[in-house]
Amino acid sequence: MDQSLRERPVARLRGAGSVGLPEEHSPGSPLSVHDLTVAYHRKPVIWDIDLEIPEGKLVGIVGPNGAGKSTLMKACLELVPRSSGEVRIFGEPYRAQRKLVGYVPQRESVDWDFPVSVLDVVAMGTYGRLGWLRPVNRRCKGLAMEALEKVGLADFAHRQISQLSGGQQQRVFLARALAQDARVYFMDEPFAAVDAATERAIVGILHDLKRRGRTCLVVHHDLATVEEYFDWLVMLNMRVVASGPTAEVFTAENLRKTYGGKLTLLSEAATAVSKEAGGAE
Amino acid sequence: MRKGAGILCVFLFLATAAAEASADSWRDDFASVVLLRDYNTRLVLVSTTLLGIAGGLAGSFLLLRKRSLMGDALSHATLPGIVLAFMFAVHFTGTGRSFAVLITGAAVTGLLGCVVVLLIRSLTRVKDDAAMGIVLSVFYGAGVVLLSIVQHMPEAGTAGLESFLYGKTASMVRADFYLVSGAAVISLIASLALFKEFRLLCFDEGYARSMGWPTHALDVLMLLLVTLVTVVGLQAVGVVLIIAFLIIPAASARMWTSRFGWMLALAAGFGGASGWLGAGLSALAPGLPAGAVIVLTAAALFVLSLLAGPDRGVIARTVRARALKRRVERQHLLRGIYEVLEESGPAPHLAGDSVPLIPWAVLERKRSWSPRELRGVVRRAYRRGLVETMDRDGVRLTDAGARAAARVTRNHRLWEIYLVEYADIAPTHVDRDADAVEHILGAGLIRRLEASLPVAARPAADGVPASPHPIR
């Protein structure tokens, strides 16, 4: 059991990070979380989270409903207040590294009646790089178009966003993250209630990102596809139950060892949850 | 709070206003207001109190349906109805001062406005807020147009209309009193009779519909109730300030309770109290518009509730959040010390002179604490008698601290094992406080958890199991 619970932490190099360095010299891991506790109202939602994520991995974050997966992500991005702990992106606090971080929120978080085209939404990914006041230029639109091609929605560029299906909306969000060209991506349930085509498209994008050395953290529900999609796994249930290479953490033998007889129950519960649209986290 | 300060200013204002009257007459006034000696004052006080009760009840439903501003749209939408009714009455009876006719007109267009809001929302992509804004401004605009026609009508003065717009609380007459009391009684009866149905509708409309309840009819009934209170209240406090009666007491009540029945009762109480106190204050200080004073009284009660509400109040929540943070810090400290001492052996001595001091630097590394934060945490633990501080060199646990550290660490590790072994049950929001582990999991399960640990990690002599994972 012991070796399954925690990989040897990757050496943490603090304070040496800098935004401008080329990728090969990135200091620190893309995400290191230490002691993170978040509480809503009076009860903690996640407790004492310690995480070290190595660069260039596709990281699945799994756990039962209400385990705090989305909360962990939002706390890393400072979208919810932390009760304690620290989060470092490439060795620096998040605020200093915003430009390196891409966020793909849950689909329900925005108003899909908003009067913008698909291309407009994807171009929003470039706003951070543009900064204040500079208008959206041709180059941004070009980047947005490239990203749309990657998710297979180039033909839809000038549609209004409400005319897309749920899966297509999810791909638009993903394209927006691609246009942002971040180095570490936080994706909140991108596979929730999407069609098979979208699921394939998302997997393709994830692999493309991995090839380019990017790190992706993905909140995921379906244990059946975990091995196939991710090479690193974080099992979360208020605290980190296990974190490590999927091959080590998620082998049948290891799972039996970790969960005892509960595995079938667990995967059943997880599958049932993933079938519910969006999950209720 | 700046708002609190603002309201304080208002009370100072009131105080000075009251003091302007000579002391003797002031005492007389006070007595006559409190004891309801004066007939007119009595009428006004009782009317505004009843109105407050009715407003609190009707407003509670609006608040729970997340439609508080519907009262806003509704009260503005009454204007064209009032003016039309006035014109109608002038045309047929020669005078437009009939209160009953005016409020009938008000009720008709007010309800029509609500229905239009609901229609816009369900038929177009325009959202709630814009639909209310559209109805409010367009209906009111139409009212203004009609009013400008009336003002040029040679037949009658518009005296009766003025009071509808700003409220003429002080000039209520017996007929108004009957109307207001009637409305209050009706809203009381309706909320009692339909208590169960309204609760279901507020809580879960979809479920209510699936159970076969006529939700649309209930919705309209609820809006009728609000309309009734609004049109009756127009006379008392005016077109803008009746909105306050529909929102503020209900919002105040919400700060004190999460139970539906209690909320209705409290909202009625807050509404009644605001009406009584506000009208009383304005009777004491002539020249102050009663409607405004009533609203400010209600607002003062709201600020009080906002601060002092036992569960949702600002003070309670701040205290709670701080206590939680402190508790987490304290447990981190105790567990951190335990883990450092544990390196010397599986069942370490935790307290006593033979135990070495733990240097500050070691603890800092244990947690993501800055030296300053750590000193704060240790200082608070010291005050609780958990650690002895040796200023420069480091920290040592007291006997009590040692017991607490062992308990905290044991609970923490048992929870860890539990979450690993039984991860299919998400114990979301369990309170993982000190002794809670036995209470929640039960002694039997804990024995099983302990038994499931590998031999090397069995609980040591002090009952603390070894950590199921390497400690860094």
Place this chain on the structure above:
Amino acid sequence: MEWYVFDTWIVAVGALCAAACALAGSFLVLRRMSMMGDAISHAVLPGLAVAFLLTGSRTSVVMFIGAAATGVLTAVFTQWVSRLGNVERGASMGIVFTTLFALGLLLIARGAERVDLDPGCVLFGAIELTPLDVVADWTVFGVHLEIPRAFVVLGVVFLLNLAVVVFLFKELRISAFDPALATTLGLHAGFMHYLLMTMVAVTTVAAFEAVGSILVIAMLIVPPAAAHLLTDRLGTMVVLSVVLGVFCAAGGHAAAVFLPALTGHDAVSTSGMMAVAAGILFFAAALFAPRHGILAKGRRSPRG
């Protein structure tokens, strides 16, 4: 009824007011904060009163600052109440603006002998009288122009709003569409919120001095809501709502001038008529909008 130069000025003032409001209102509607316009326009009353009581002057600048400041405060208080008390935003808006309005009434009543503020004027405005308050007297190409003060004030506010919308278009768009993303991209959504609130407050104050608070709300909300039904592009929606607003202003005043002549009454309230015109326009858009109109939807739905 006849049309005078006077009437042209009224339309011009109304049109500028509508255009300035539509610029700010578009984003208000998209952020689902339409009622903030209503709240702010009511809540500026104590600002006016305090500004007057403190300075004893009715000069526009002081009043303007006082009122605009209370307008922004309304937004701040609303945010506080809803965050501190976990109160729904609509309710907290209602609490704040009714309280401020009551405070304003009280202040006016206290200083009644000194303050020449008529709540009726605040609510209804007096657009018919704006051409009387002339600020400049120019002769351009032989045409004698008496420029009303309201025209200048609203013109400045319109240009300010235009500048904000043009230069911060992308920031306004992203913070309205996805505030969380805006914040993670380093474009502070909170700042944009208060910038928009300031725009609304300044516009409201400038406009209601001239045209009354009801017309302000009508112009803030109705044309953008109608434009939202007609288009799926934000840029188009903003431009369209300006055009619709101007159209309402012109149509409203024309109706106010010519309609009563037909029915035999005197002239009716122009600001009321403008609101009614906006309502009719919205009704038409809701029915006949090409894709999102009720009729178009009705035609589509039977087929699936």
